[in-house]
Amino acid sequence: MIRKVTISILILLTFALARLDAQSARVNQNRIEANLLKLATYGQDENGVTNRVAFSDADIEARNYIISLMKQVGLEVSIDFAGNIIGRQAGTLQKLKPIGFGSHIDMVPNGGNYDGCVGSIAAIEVIQTLQENNLKTRHPLEVIIFSNEEGGVMGSRAIAGELGENALKVRNNTGFSMGEGIMRIGGDTTRLDEVKRDRESLAAFLELHIEQGAVLDEADLDIGIVDGIVGLNWWDVVITGFANHAGTTPMNRRQDALLAGAQFIQVVNEVANQYEGNHVGTVGRIKALPGAPNVIPGKVVLSLEIRDLSTDKIQMLYEEMKKRAIKIEENTGTSFEFIALDTTGKPALMDNLIKEEIANAARALKLSIKNMPSGAGHDAQDMALIAPAGMIFVPSAGGISHSPKEYTSAKDMANGANVLLHSILALDNKL
């Protein structure tokens, strides 16, 4: 009897100590910072600015670096047919569905070193911290580094089964289409169907990310808990005028596609400013053809992006912009065509239990928190279609993002990684 009691006490003690180990486990801030700075060297130019658009040589080199980090911490690494890098670790109860977490390492042109990278490096750090603390999870764990996030959350859309044929034709500024890019990074466009995962195939998905806005930084808060991610629609607006000689064509005989494009850019701004709300409308890319100073542009192709938490609101704003383009057509002798690009991100709500565990983890770490929406699209948005999802934000200095001036302190990165670690441990117990 005494022996049985002793054994029971020992078992309980072991559990309690393990629990204590779990509670006291902390990520290694210096290692996070070192790995992040190392990642930033892939695609870095002589001015210290990193360019690493998806499918570029720099992207491929950085992916190899991530794979080597994953292998160092003992993850079993594979690349799915959409080019997502997946690192797996068994759980003690292998029949449980995996808990997934991760982010992306591709960048917008002339972007920053924190967007996506913080969540990617932190995800690997979580695995290493678990090991260093001899912490085993019941659930299998999956670190997912998504392919081509910035060019339309490609990898996560493929997993959610939302990557359509048309999306494969979209080219980024490497000159490669998504289809070509997938082949370049070790995927296979003929087998994308196999990438798709069933609904509820993951127990949960978590993504740590920089805020990319100024809310946390300005209020001096540590952690943002994302309530939902705004929806995002992209169009190509093709304006056709008539290319002609700039010297011999009088002002009143021109059909200047760039003048029409300029008027439309103002319409986008006016309409976005005119309505109440947190929506945004942006023209970020423009091409005027033929593109010579002495030729009146005959064709302009520009991008239109509208974001809001409501799909209806996005549609309303779009219709209003389109309506005003008719007047521009009349005034400039041009014609407008709106081509919806298959890079649609639907608004996505985050899971309540996960939000709660993120809050608990942050509070236990004595970190200040704030619930907030995400104005930026994220892989978690598509992952929310197949699994309960949650997002952890850490501050962006000055709210600057998609810029080489993007910055998050090592302390903030470590805070976010610790919250990610402890949210995973809590969910591992509860799910």
Place this chain on the structure above:
Amino acid sequence: MIRKVTISILILLTFALARLDAQSARVNQNRIEANLLKLATYGQDENGVTNRVAFSDADIEARNYIISLMKQVGLEVSIDFAGNIIGRQAGTLQKLKPIGFGSHIDMVPNGGNYDGCVGSIAAIEVIQTLQENNLKTRHPLEVIIFSNEEGGVMGSRAIAGELGENALKVRNNTGFSMGEGIMRIGGDTTRLDEVKRDRESLAAFLELHIEQGAVLDEADLDIGIVDGIVGLNWWDVVITGFANHAGTTPMNRRQDALLAGAQFIQVVNEVANQYEGNHVGTVGRIKALPGAPNVIPGKVVLSLEIRDLSTDKIQMLYEEMKKRAIKIEENTGTSFEFIALDTTGKPALMDNLIKEEIANAARALKLSIKNMPSGAGHDAQDMALIAPAGMIFVPSAGGISHSPKEYTSAKDMANGANVLLHSILALDNKL
């Protein structure tokens, strides 16, 4: 005595017959058309559209074709250090200064097959017609095919000694700078000084060209006699805002360089329309950086071109546009920089005697004529700095130019070539 008279009569008869031969000489319309269509194949894509920007591989191939045509008609061919192709033929009085004529074969991006090419092919045709009719000129003749006309009348500026160091840095859409381009086409940037010709080193310079406007075509006239060529100034306008994330940066916190650029394009149009006159203002090239749909552009570079017969008017319009940019800077939180490009073309008046002989030649050929200014810049503009210059225009269908739809009939090309031929013969006698 009788013998002397007989000899005199025979000599006079020979001259009169020669004169009659000269008057009845006509170019070969079919050959002009065939050579022009052959020239159009250099750089032609699968849709039948020719792209042949200066320094491109297609440009180099077309230059080789021109050199082979020149050699076929017995011209002594050389390439000067600015890459101009020069075909020389001796005169009967070698001490006389040469009469020069020619045009260019490079094209604007997505341009047409007649701009420059008509005058180039016709110049070679004139040589062949002289030979076929056993017509010798007193003056040496020089057929000049100028390099990189569309990218800032490079070759003719070098001959006029007006090609500055800065111009060599200007890049066209092949990615090559003028300096690199000159080396590519057989020139030598270290010896450009030697290309420069003295004032009055040519007896005359003539250029046949398509009108590139609708005046001749709409009035159903055969030949335009150019009174003068408008001046032209180019600037790069660099607009600096702040690149930021399009999803997380509210409308009222943006410093959108493309929105500022759009407002400036409208200012260019408004200012050009507001003042009386034949001036034109054009934005033909625009680049927004970083150039992704989901990033607010932090930088825009656009081209500004203003043309007028008066340099003062150009300056006044420019100052007005620049003044209005200050308001845009304030409204958008951006800053404007205006960089004058070294591609300035000064207004140039054509020589009265040459204009008269062009008119005489056209009338003798029973062609209708009209005196007119040229809204387009031409090599003749810079050649006018070193020699008496004249320009012959032939109709452009619908006034369309710098477009693949550019067209001039074979009949009109032959008319122009015949006027060129007989103007040269008349000037050869008078100068």
